[in-house]
Amino acid sequence: xxxxxxxxxxxxxxxxxxxxxxxxxxxxxxxxxxxxxxxxxxxxxxxxxxxxxxxxxxxxxxxxxxxxxxxxxxxxxxxxxxxxxxxxxxxxxxxxxxxxxxxxxxxxxxxxxxxxxxxxxxxxxxxxxxxxxxxxxxxxxxxxxxxxxxxxxxxxxxxxxxxxxxxxxxxxxxxxxxxxxxxxxxxxxxxxxxxxxxxxxxxxxxxxxxxxxxxxxxxxxxxxxxxxxxxxxxxxxxxxxxxxxxxxxxxxxxxxxxxxxxxxxxxxxxxxxxxxxxxxxxxxxxxxxxxxxxxxxxxxxxxxxxxxxxxxxxxxxxxxxxxxxxxxxxxxxxxxxxxxxxxxxxxxxxxxxxxxxxxxxxxxxxxxxxxxxxxxxxxxxxxxxxxxxxxxxxxxxxxxxxxxxxxxxx
Amino acid sequence: xxxxxxxxxxxxxxxxxxxxxxxxxxxxxxxxxxxxxxxxxxxxxxxxxxxxxxxxxxxxxxxxxxxxxxxxxxxxxxxxxxxxxxxxxxxxxxxxxxxxxxxxxxxxxxxxxxxxxxxxxxxxxxxxxxxxxxxxxxxxxxxxxxxxxxxxxxxxxxxxxxxxxxxxxxxxxxxxxxxxxxxxxxxxxxxxxxxxxxxxxxxxxxxxxxxxxxxxxxxxxxxxxxxxxxxxxxxxxxxxxxxxxxxxxxxxxxxxxxxxxxxxxxxxxxxxxxxxxxxxxxxxxxxxxxxxxxxxxxxxxxxxxxxxxxxxxxxxxxxxxxxxxxxxxxxxxxxxxxxxxxxxxxxxxxxxxxxxxxxxxxxxxxxxxxxxxxxxxxxxxxxxxxxxxxxxxxxxxxxxxxxxxxxxxx
Numbered sequence: 001x002x003x004x005x006x007x008x009x010x011x012x013x014x015x016x017x018x019x020x021x022x023x024x025x026x027x028x029x030x031x032x033x034x035x036x037x038x039x040x041x042x043x044x045x046x047x048x049x050x051x052x053x054x055x056x057x058x059x060x061x062x063x064x065x066x067x068x069x070x071x072x073x074x075x076x077x078x079x080x081x082x083x084x085x086x087x088x089x090x091x092x093x094x095x096x097x098x099x100x101x102x103x104x105x106x107x108x109x110x111x112x113x114x115x116x117x118x119x120x121x122x123x124x125x126x127x128x129x130x131x132x133x134x135x136x137x138x139x140x141x142x143x144x145x146x147x148x149x150x151x152x153x154x155x156x157x158x159x160x161x162x163x164x165x166x167x168x169x170x171x172x173x174x175x176x177x178x179x180x181x182x183x184x185x186x187x188x189x190x191x192x193x194x195x196x197x198x199x200x201x202x203x204x205x206x207x208x209x210x211x212x213x214x215x216x217x218x219x220x221x222x223x224x225x226x227x228x229x230x231x232x233x234x235x236x237x238x239x240x241x242x243x244x245x246x247x248x249x250x251x252x253x254x255x256x257x258x259x260x261x262x263x264x265x266x267x268x269x270x271x272x273x274x275x276x277x278x279x280x281x282x283x284x285x286x287x288x289x290x291x292x293x294x295x296x297x298x299x300x301x302x303x304x305x306x307x308x309x310x311x312x313x314x315x316x317x318x319x320x321x322x323x324x325x326x327x328x329x330x331x332x333x334x335x336x337x338x339x340x341x342x343x344x345x346x347x348x349x350x351x352x353x354x355x356x357x358x359x360x361x362x363x364x365x366x367x368x369x370x371x372x373x374x375x376x377x378x379x380x381x382x383x384x385x386x387x388x389x390x391x392x393x394x395x396x397x398x399x400x401x402x403x404x405x406x407x408x409x410x
Numbered sequence: 411x412x413x414x415x416x417x418x419x420x421x422x423x424x425x426x427x428x429x430x431x432x433x434x435x436x437x438x439x440x441x442x443x444x445x446x447x448x449x450x451x452x453x454x455x456x457x458x459x460x461x462x463x464x465x466x467x468x469x470x471x472x473x474x475x476x477x478x479x480x481x482x483x484x485x486x487x488x489x490x491x492x493x494x495x496x497x498x499x500x501x502x503x504x505x506x507x508x509x510x511x512x513x514x515x516x517x518x519x520x521x522x523x524x525x526x527x528x529x530x531x532x533x534x535x536x537x538x539x540x541x542x543x544x545x546x547x548x549x550x551x552x553x554x555x556x557x558x559x560x561x562x563x564x565x566x567x568x569x570x571x572x573x574x575x576x577x578x579x580x581x582x583x584x585x586x587x588x589x590x591x592x593x594x595x596x597x598x599x600x601x602x603x604x605x606x607x608x609x610x611x612x613x614x615x616x617x618x619x620x621x622x623x624x625x626x627x628x629x630x631x632x633x634x635x636x637x638x639x640x641x642x643x644x645x646x647x648x649x650x651x652x653x654x655x656x657x658x659x660x661x662x663x664x665x666x667x668x669x670x671x672x673x674x675x676x677x678x679x680x681x682x683x684x685x686x687x688x689x690x691x692x693x694x695x696x697x698x699x700x701x702x703x704x705x706x707x708x709x710x711x712x713x714x715x716x717x718x719x720x721x722x723x724x725x726x727x728x729x730x731x732x733x734x735x736x737x738x739x740x741x742x743x744x745x746x747x748x749x750x751x752x753x754x755x756x757x758x759x760x761x762x763x764x765x766x767x768x769x770x771x772x773x774x775x776x777x778x779x780x781x782x783x784x785x786x787x788x789x790x791x792x793x794x795x796x797x798x799x800x801x802x803x804x805x806x807x808x809x810x811x812x813x814x815x816x817x818x819x820x
Contacts, residue, residue, distance in 0.1 A: 136761065137761040137763055147763075217729070218728050218729025219765055220765050224726075224729075231643040232644070233642055241757055242722060242760070249643070306643060312652060314727065316635040318626075319630055347651055348652040349651070349652075350652070351546065351556075351630060351632035353557075
């Protein structure tokens with residue numbers, strides 16, 4: 001708990017820590033002494049005097065510990081190493097892992113993590129663990145995916161345990177959008193007391209909600225699946241089982257499909273459906289929209305309005321202060337999305353008379369999920385005490401994360 | 411906390427209480443002695459021996475305290491008195507209050523509460539307070555409605571404070587659907603560790619979600635406004651500001667409108683639009699549907715499918731174990747709704763492979779909101795310690811309720 005207060009404050013005196021935590025001054029002194037001995041905290045100059053001698057400030061030692069975030073997307077794997085402050089110190093990405101069977105893909109991911117740690121010169125003993133994040137549904141405690149995507153072999157495969165075995169590091173599995181959401185909190189980008197949501201758009205669309213610094217979990221951590229809520233009760237069936245799902249109207253593949261259906265547009269924008277990389281095509285449409293190409297602009301605006309409809313639903317149900325837009329599919333035309341989603345939310349949210357809902361871009365941009373995965377490890381390992389609520393048992397965020405952290409076989 | 415464990419267990423020994431709470435045996439003995447001295451708890455026979463002498467059981471004394479629930483609906487006001495166990499001991503209802511200006515309506519409500527307490531022979535000193543519940547949006551802390559419905563005079567009017575002044579009792583304001591949701595928990599109708607939602611249908615449609623015994627609040631307690639999420643992104647504008655709102659497709663007034671649009675149906679069912687009581691008309695359509703009248707059945711089934719679509723959205727976002735259907739508009743055709751909403755949820759919910767979502771009727775039926783309002787007072791007054799999380803400050807459920815409980819001017 002003390003460590004979390006130091007993280008949140010960036011630099012803080014022992015007196016301020018006692019006031020913030022409610023602990024006594026001798027207890028704070030003792031805890032801080034231990035944190036300094038462990039290398040987690042360092043003294044960092046003096047603060048402003050409040051009458052007597054200016055107090056010594058303490059802050060996190062960002063180089064004391066590291067964690068790894070691995071985002072397994074349908075067509076891309078991103079790996080980041082972050083320090084204790086959640087800052088990215090190394091990054092790599094490669095294609096193709098998720099299209100292999102898991103017993104080939106996971107050793108490949110492990111080799112890339114090893115290589116990145118070596119390149120970055122990060123001491124393995126200082127690595128707290130790996131946050132492996134991907135789309136849902138998942139059995140987070142078992143560390144398995146509950147979806148036959150991309151191939152049937154991934155369904156129920158012990159992804160967290162196998163990666164832990166390959167790496168010799170604890171691995172926790174979590175949802176990519178939930179990870180992206182908690183990343184914002186750890187980086188100090190949102191008021192720590194706010195209730196905020198994250199819309200994460202990569203190949204698909206996911207969501208996460210954070211309440212006072214903890215991911216909203218629900219029954220099984222398969223919450224905020226905003227890509228598969230219906231925005232049209234009479235819409236087409238989706239492979240997920242629902243119909244009229246947001247993803248099929250607003251997502252990158254839907255926008256590319258809509259573009260290809262417009263005569264002449266594919267040629268004007270240089271789209272090539274044979275290439276098979278719809279994220280690259282989507283980025284071309286986004287760039288053309290930014291440049292003012294009317295048809296491209298209309299397509300991105302329509303996607304943004306659909307996303308706005310779902311954002312209003314999310315705000316109406318979770319009563320949000322802030323909606324963060326995160327992920328690679330906001331990289332090109334993010335400003336158009338931000339502006340139109342904000343308009344929809346301002347105009348249509350039920351409780352708009354009670355308080356505004358701000359729509360903002362993620363501070364972690366395209367890599368928000370991978371960075372968030374690494375942050376979930378930091379949060380789980382370092383602030384367990386502050387967040388574990390014993391009466392929630394296995395449903396508690398930190399407690400579950402700790403259980404889900406598969407230990408490597410020795 | 412001890413009191414909440416006794417409530418949840420119905421009858422429990424001191425040894426079991428120590429195990430459940432983690433407190434020491436002497437502390438439990440002392441707390442139970444105080445609760446008995448206050449009359450809140452009574453001894454109630456002996457339990458099963460685990461070797462030695464069978465232990466003495468303690469249970470709540472349901473007659474020790476009472477609370478009042480007042481539900482202010484657009485065309486009906488329901489008042490209930492419940493005992494400490496959440497059981498209804500008296501009830502009254504009357505029409506017309508919400509169509510008056512608030513400075514006439516609230517003294518009328520106060521007079522009805524006074525009359526009901528007198529009729530039921532409940533000692534005023536034993537009444538903990540009044541839970542006033544209605545639709546949103548609301549400023550719960552200020553005790554005001556943030557909607558110009560039914561008339562502009564209600565917007566921002568200090569309803570909680572004025573009722574408290576009239577009655578000489580603390581009054582807290584809350585959302586009707588959130589109240590209905592927490593009522594299920596207090597009555598022991600759901601697993602206390604589950605995450606469940608409530609869809610509340612009266613003249614409108616509202617929602618509430620409870621996570622491990624606490625109402626999900628979000629930023630301002632204006633959460634789960636399921637009646638005003640869009641189920642058709644291209645649908646008609648709603649007075650709320652959104653478009654394609656669930657309420658305009660599935661709600662009682664929508665079903666009556668659809669019935670009147672079918673040639674001959676109004677006459678066959680004996681509907682009379684001139685009567686102006688669309689809840690009575692809706693009940694007639696529900697009764698005809700139950701009796702197998704094909705057009706009426708088709709209308710109710712369509713309403714249930716629309717509701718099912720929103721229930722799937724709610725389950726996908728909150729990751730629910732259970733959805734409770736509550737409120738007077740499920741009184742007649744509730745079984746049809748339950749069956750079809752269950753079908754939709756089974757077929758379409760994203761995380762259905764992770765766990766099932768059960769759809770069940772409320773144990774409190776039509777009066778769920780009023781009873782829930784009274785339960786919110788019990789929870790706020792009696793289990794404050796267990797639920798208040800100081801770091802949440804004013805956003806914490808119990809803490810806010812306590813602040814919002816306007817004290818009468820003396």
